[in-house]
Amino acid sequence: MSVPLSVLDLAPISAGSDARQALRNTIDLARNAERWGYHRYWIAEHHFVAVASSAPTTLIALIAAATESIRVGTAAVLLGHHTSAAVVEAFGTVDALHPGRLDLGLGRSGHRGDQLRSAGVPPVPNPDRRTEVRDGVVIPPPFIPGQLLDTSRIAAGLEALHLPGAQPLPYSEQVQQIRDLLTGHYTGSDGVHLRAVPGEGADVQLWLFGSSGGESAQLAGELGLPFAANYHVSPGTIVETVQAYRAAFRPSDRYPRPYVVVSADVVVAEDDDTARHLASTYPHWVYSIRSGAGAAEYLDPATAPPLSDHQLRLVGDRVATQFVGSPATVAARLDALREFTGADELVITSVTHRHEDRLTSHRLLAREWGLNHVRAA
Template sequence: MTIPLSVLDLSPISAGSTPRQALRNTVDLARQAERLGYHRFWVAEHHFVRVASSAPTTLIGLIAAATDTIRVGSAAVQLGHHTSISVVEAFGTIDALYPGRLDLGLGRSGQRAEQLRSAGVPPVPAPPRPTEVRDGVVLPPPFYPGQLLDFTRVKAALETLHLPGSRPLPYTEQVEEILALLDGSFVTDDGVELRAVPGAGAEVQPWLFGSSGGESAQLAGRFGLPFAANYHVSPGTIVETMEAYRAAFRPSARFPLPYLVVSADVLVAEDDATARHLASSYGHWVYSIRSGAGAADYLDPDTAPALSGPQQRLVDDRVTTQLVGSPATVAERLDALRKLTGADEILVTSVAFDHEDRVRSHRLLAREWGLTPQARAA
């Protein structure tokens, strides 16, 4: 069974390179993905780290302008850092110029981060369950925020992202606001009708994103929305996440059945050995995130030092669940993930030191998966 493949790009900055080049690489990859037959191209939102995707809505507009047919969207706008109207008006503006191509992915990292800031570091559940391999899919123990080594920079970033004294709306309430603003039914608590211009009636498809079986998965199901489950972020919780979404699902006008996208980290090369070498600095990048410092420059695999034992253990779940190898090897593992989760679509994200290696990875995978190349626009 062949299902659509889509791309999530983080605009990684390689060691010795610049944010400017990272953004140019993202736009180039979007053009390449469109020609290769990928279904969507999504960008993430990260702040105060060495990835350049800090302003996803701006970047989405630039990508939409540089492409012709591929769907473009966010994975995801972090609602705790934005007001509902700013999100809807921004996406409405892009949709007014490039109608019918936008996916508005919504995430609750902002609200979860606020909870962390207010309540302190959550404890690490114990004991963790052992790694399981189910039908060819690696399911490691879940990683919890309390396992981060240092929260100093995380808390400082949160303070800077919010206006003094402000607190984000509860996630469910903000999702409801955004949906009402998009369909033109928004009314304030005082009974005043307000209409987003542009935004109301825009051909924008809302999505929810999640890494657990909690609020996001259940809310997506209750509203009859498509849902993206983050195997690449939280591989240890993918089964409970997709099960919670399907259990909560109620048919909607556009989605009579659940629609599930599952993400995966991949890196493809001509052969397994080459791919493993190109991916050998991936663990360093994940460690920089989990150390609390945030994503660092992506290191050259030719010169990156070996990780220590404790460093390797901290990132083992992400390294062992990165799908690395030849086109046949990666396609086989992606298909196993599809079968386990029942995914309707797979979302691949790839990080490599050299942009050409990343482009080649997507090209090789597209060919192996059987995507249909698109003719270039005149």
């Protein structure tokens, strides 16, 4: 295939296991992903749920120490939970020991209003749009979670993550602060010049992440930054998201043209039937997220009860856009997604109950995609 493939990991916790094992599994998968030819290994940030990626910067430091060459990063640091100085100093610390390998991915979720309204999936128009298949890519109606989610758990989590009375900065302002701290141009409100030590001059790639054609996509374009579009989270908005980024793009020194990574959720096995069995509890996992309870432990397909029709309807868009099957089946669908979106790179996330099956999923796809023969820009 013609573009690099990367990994997005949440360090999921399987039913009957725990966070310690999930973190060991992440380190093991990262080492293998490097050996199989994946270009990047990104860690998501989630809190108070059954995934072990609540401290992504700490985790990427551990992954960088356990690997040699694969790029490692966040997908993404949720800026509403962190000060700009804390982000830059943390990345500067890791970069000092593993220079030139870090991707500093930033996301705007984490701001109280955003999460209470939509739990990270922005509201979009045209909720009555029907599912379409465009050039082999499933484009479902946008999911509007506001009327469906119980937000009480989200509110409690945000209260625990934020100091009393603290107000997150506007997203664009905080992104600029981070850029200024990295380049040594940060000045406080009183005119005092401050230097991030470590952090200033760190050789990190700055990325923005988004699920809509809103602020993140437009800001990434205006700043000439690379952008990651979340098809796996919000498949119904992928077209608008990518178009908004490209329309806003202004060339920068590092990126003379737009650079888009598109995400996809995959499960790969030796044959389609086996893959479908391994993926059969993915709807349960997505339902736990969309119900407002947060990501639950990932269930064993052999023992999980079936979901009701109502529950399945709530997750139908995500199930229809998960890429499940043999290596050839999944690679063909990923290539269609690449062609349809014009992606310069794809990032895949793959969750199964057993760690061995997750390893197999990544290994089979790497071989089918021909990763050892693909080079990134």
